[in-house]
Amino acid sequence: MIYGKLWTVVKPSVGVPLFLGAVAVGSFAVHYALLTNTTWVKAFLNGNSKMVVAEGSAAGAPAAPAAKK
Amino acid sequence: MDDPNKVWPTGLTTGESEELHRNIIQGTQIFGMIAALAHLLAYIYSPWLK
Numbered sequence: 030m031i032y033g034k035l036w037t038v039v040k041p042s043v044g045v046p047l048f049l050g051a052v053a054v055g056s057f058a059v060h061y062a063l064l065t066n067t068t069w070v071k072a073f074l075n076g077n078s079k080m081v082v083a084e085g086s087a088a089g090a091p092a093a094p095a096a097k098k
Numbered sequence: 099m100d101d102p103n104k105v106w107p108t109g110l111t112t113g114e115s116e117e118l119h120r121n122i123i124q125g126t127q128i129f130g131m132i133a134a135l136a137h138l139l140a141y142i143y144s145p146w147l148k
Contacts (some may be wrong), residue, residue: 030123033116033131037106042119052129083137 036044064070102112110118140146 030116030121033119034112035119036110036115037108037112039106041110045122073144 100112105111106115108115
């Protein structure tokens with residue numbers, strides 16, 4: 030713990046919400062980037078049950094369309 | 099000059115600041131572990147990296 034004295038110079042009522050807010054914004058940005066740059070996230074959210082792992086499922090579903098990225 | 103009872107501009111002493119920081123670090127570690135688990139589940143159940 031090398032930054033233990035941080036809160037003697039940064040007000041916790043400012044620093045803590047700022048820190049949590051930054052994590053929330055970052056997380057939102059990553060999820061949004063995934064949503065807009067992949068097909069499988071949207072497919073998953075649409076309840077696309079045909080989505081199979083790329084190398085085919087063990088159940089041997091007849092030529093189930095694998096959602097490619 | 100490191101007076102443990104000195105109240106700094108933020109209204110905290112060094113001890114209080116370190117106590118708060120220990121909790122912030124622990125919270126961040128817990129967040130990190132949950133995120134790692136989520137990434138593991140995403141790797142297993144989604145086409146990510148396949």
